[in-house]
Amino acid sequence: MDDKLKLAGQAYGKGFTCSQAVFCAYASDMGIDETTACRIMEGFGGGFGGMQEVCGALAAATAIISFYSSEGTPGNGEKRKKVYEKVCRAAEIFQKEYGGITCWEVLHGESPKAFQCGMKVKDTVLIINQILAECPKEKRTEQEMEAW
Known part of the structure; x- marks a missing residue:
């Protein structure tokens, strides 16, 4: 996990x-x-092209959680429901921490500016890791296990 925090922090710092x-x-x-x-x-x-909609960090979390949780196949809805539950859980944790899931809410109506969301980046990585840790181990590949 420290590796992911470091990588995210370095990228944001750049x-x-x-x-x-x-x-x-x-x-x-x-x-x-x-x-x-x-x-x-x-x-x-910036919440989808600077429109201050869903926080970009949370959008990235959704993509990552989906990657690790989805089988990538069409189905009867049960598999999708499990992915959605994980995404909703991540959004719930984020919302409790920041009072919303949109840039507008998180930034309290301010416009997005460079380097103002470092803590949100860090916390989002922590949320992702928490959600992924809840994934059944038998569904993870050996490489994925090492990455965490």
Whole structure:
């Protein structure tokens, strides 16, 4: 876990958005190179393109939790329900900590600015790790286990 916190903090410190910093901390474990990960996640910063909607860090958490929890196949809804439950649990923890899940709520109506969300990046990594730790171990690959 310390590795993920360090990677996310370093990325955020370089000027990446909250969404990029969180997602890139897990990218190599998901088989995605850092440049591709950062390109994918840039538009989620500032609450979806700066619109102050869902926090970019939480959007990244959703992608990461989905990656590790989903089987990536269509189904009868039961599998999807389990992924949704984990995402909702992450959002619930985030909301309790920050009073909402949108940038607007989290930043108390202020516009997003560079380097103002470092703590949210850190806390989101902690939330991801908490949710992933709740995943059944038999569903994790050996590489995923080592990454945590």
